[in-house]
Amino acid sequence: MIRLTNVSKTYGSGSGAVNALKNIDLHVPQGSIHGVIGLSGAGKSTLIRCVNLLERPTTGSVVVDGQELTALSAAQLNQARHQIGMIFQHFNLLSSRTVFANIALPLELMGMDKSEIRHRVIPLLELTGLEDKADKYPAELSGGQKQRVAIARALASRPKVLLCDEATSALDPQTTGSILELLQDINRKLGLTILLITHEMEVVKTICHRVGLISAGELVEEADVGDFFTAPRTRLGREFLNDFLELEPPKALVERLEEMPGEHTHPVVRLAFTGDAVSTPLVSRLARECGVDVSILQAKVESIQDRTLGLMIAELIGASDKTREALSYLENHDLHVEVLGHVQRDA
Amino acid sequence: MSSAMLNLVLKATLDTLYMVGVSGLIAALLGVPLGVMLFVTRPRQILAQPLTNQVLGVITNVGRSVPFIILMVAIIPFTRLVAGSSIGTNAAIVPLTIAAIPFVARLVEGALNEIPPGLIEAAQSMGATPYQIITKVLLPEAKGGIITGLTITVVTLISYSAMAGAVGGGGLGDLGIRYGYNRFDPMVMLITVAILVVMVQGFQSLGDHLVRKADHK
Numbered sequence: 001m002i003r004l005t006n007v008s009k010t011y012g013s014g015s016g017a018v019n020a021l022k023n024i025d026l027h028v029p030q031g032s033i034h035g036v037i038g039l040s041g042a043g044k045s046t047l048i049r050c051v052n053l054l055e056r057p058t059t060g061s062v063v064v065d066g067q068e069l070t071a072l073s074a075a076q077l078n079q080a081r082h083q084i085g086m087i088f089q090h091f092n093l094l095s096s097r098t099v100f101a102n103i104a105l106p107l108e109l110m111g112m113d114k115s116e117i118r119h120r121v122i123p124l125l126e127l128t129g130l131e132d133k134a135d136k137y138p139a140e141l142s143g144g145q146k147q148r149v150a151i152a153r154a155l156a157s158r159p160k161v162l163l164c165d166e167a168t169s170a171l172d173p174q175t176t177g178s179i180l181e182l183l184q185d186i187n188r189k190l191g192l193t194i195l196l197i198t199h200e201m202e203v204v205k206t207i208c209h210r211v212g213l214i215s216a217g218e219l220v221e222e223a224d225v226g227d228f229f230t231a232p233r234t235r236l237g238r239e240f241l242n243d244f245l246e247l248e249p250p251k252a253l254v255e256r257l258e259e260m261p262g263e264h265t266h267p268v269v270r271l272a273f274t275g276d277a278v279s280t281p282l283v284s285r286l287a288r289e290c291g292v293d294v295s296i297l298q299a300k301v302e303s304i305q306d307r308t309l310g311l312m313i314a315e316l317i318g319a320s321d322k323t324r325e326a327l328s329y330l331e332n333h334d335l336h337v338e339v340l341g342h343v344q345r346d347a
Numbered sequence: 348m349s350s351a352m353l354n355l356v357l358k359a360t361l362d363t364l365y366m367v368g369v370s371g372l373i374a375a376l377l378g379v380p381l382g383v384m385l386f387v388t389r390p391r392q393i394l395a396q397p398l399t400n401q402v403l404g405v406i407t408n409v410g411r412s413v414p415f416i417i418l419m420v421a422i423i424p425f426t427r428l429v430a431g432s433s434i435g436t437n438a439a440i441v442p443l444t445i446a447a448i449p450f451v452a453r454l455v456e457g458a459l460n461e462i463p464p465g466l467i468e469a470a471q472s473m474g475a476t477p478y479q480i481i482t483k484v485l486l487p488e489a490k491g492g493i494i495t496g497l498t499i500t501v502v503t504l505i506s507y508s509a510m511a512g513a514v515g516g517g518g519l520g521d522l523g524i525r526y527g528y529n530r531f532d533p534m535v536m537l538i539t540v541a542i543l544v545v546m547v548q549g550f551q552s553l554g555d556h557l558v559r560k561a562d563h564k
């Protein structure tokens with residue numbers, strides 16, 4: 001439904017040029033919720049603004065619903081934009097218009113007549129839970145209500161794609177939850193394809209099907225959300241995940257960690273397990289089958305959408321051939337094992 | 348005060364209102380579009396035209412930097428051409444209007460500049476044309492600011508019109524000079540000033556009221 005091919009964006013020129021996007025390839029299939037996460041300044045906003053050409057890519061092509069936007073005239077592009085709704089971090093509602101009139105705006109732009117507009121707007125007020133707010137002005141609404149108006153407005157032209165630029169970043173956690181629920185609801189009911197960008201793992205965890213990780217203008221990793229939360233492939237991905245899970249080895253231990261195993265060291269590992277492995281009595285099996293003791297430093301069970309994810313940071317205590325055996329045992333049982341380092345046995 | 352005097356005061360008041368009203372109206376009709384042009388042709392704006400923008404900017408600045416009293420004298424030939432004479436209320440309307448147009452334009456441009464850029468982007472994301480952005484986003488969102496600007500313009504025009512009166516334009520300024528100053532009638536002077544104060548106060552209150560009604564921020 002959305003396909004970016006080799007998209008790059010450079011701001012400015014000469015020595016002051018900023019390569020905000022570098023050779024981005026992105027495909028979002030029909031009906032999916034795709035998240036893009038990254039740190040501040042990574043190029044998230046630039047990326048999403050390139051999809052509806054609010055920002056014109058320096059090179060590359062943007063295809064939405066089979067139409068190559070980068071090849072359209074200004075008038076054709078305006079037409080095509082009716083198929084692409086967008087919501088923003090700061091809502092961007094018109095303060096001079098009531099809730100009803102804000103939602104009606106895209107329809108007025110399309111030249112729809114008054115009675116037809118009413119027919120479109122009223123169900124949207126219901127969908128977004130704003131029936132009693134139709135005649136209020138944005139200044140009289142809470143942040144969450146404003147974002148609901150913005151969502152209703154974005155849906156008014158019956159788009160096939162919804163772009164969300166940090167749509168929940170200005171909201172408190174509870175309101176964020178209700179907005180995400182609404183987006184999920186819309187995705188299911190209307191089959192709307194959603195591309196959202198965020199710096200919050202919580203958002204990705206709650207509603208995304210797939211996620212891309214952007215860093216310094218490059219998409220460095222892309223995965224199904226379950227896989228990403230189990231085993232991110234990049235260092236940045238792991239940092240995001242560990243920050244989110246608050247699963248860091250204790251500071252005192254980190255200071256003692258050595259990169260290479262020594263004669264008298266044992267490994268410290270981070271284990272992630274999903275599905276059946278969650279309920280396996282792992283610790284006792286390692287002791288029994290490999291003769292290795294497991295000292296658990298931290299452990300946590302998270303549910304990521306319909307999956308259960310277990311996470312553990314542990315020291316494997318035993319002779320080095322035994323701990324090696326334990327590591328391969330774990331890998332053979334569908335666990336994701338990451339060796340964080342090694343600590344001296346006697347320390 | 349004699350009834351003759353009263354008639355004079357009344358006529359002078361109406362003359363002032365007439366000069367301010369007509370020049371204010373024409374200045375609004377021409378100044379608002381000019382202000383919009385100044386804004387939308389800026390670099391990176393919806394109808395970016397850097398050259399046009401610079402030319403309009405220079406013209407506007409020239410208009411604003413010439414002191415009114417000099418402008419009035421300098422354009423006498425033009426005033427004659429338009430109004431058929433260089434004295435009287437109709438003649439005064441010409442320089443008043445010319446002074447007010449760039450004034451309005453800059454105030455409107457400033458009001459438009461207060462609109463969060465996100466609103467323009469949101470409209471663009473909905474497929475709005477530049478014309479639709481102007482009529483459905485820029486003007487309605489800046490309505491309060493534009494009314495504030497027009498109020499300032501009217502108040503400024505009242506004081507300019509008194510100046511125009513001093514050189515034969517009629518109105519309260521003319522009355523104040525002829526009777527209050529030349530014949531040294533403090534009563535007339537006082538009444539003239541009092542009426543000007545009430546007029547300014549009245550327009551300001553009206554403007555404030557309209558801004559409150561227009562703004563939902």
Ligand SMILES: Nc1ncnc2c1ncn2[C@@H]1O[C@H](COP(=O)(O)OP(=O)(O)OP(=O)(O)O)[C@@H](O)[C@H]1O
Nearest residue numbers: 011018020038039040041042043044045046047199
């Ligand atoms: N209009 C612009 N002109 C010049 N540079 C820009 C412009 N917009 C963005 N940039 C630069 O491009 C890079 C990416 O910016 P972008 O806004 O896409 O980041 P972001 O990931 O959305 O960050 P944040 O989370 O802070 O919103 C940054 O280095 C930024 O300074």
Ligand SMILES: [Mg+2]
Nearest residue numbers: 044045046166
């Ligand atoms: Mg951003």
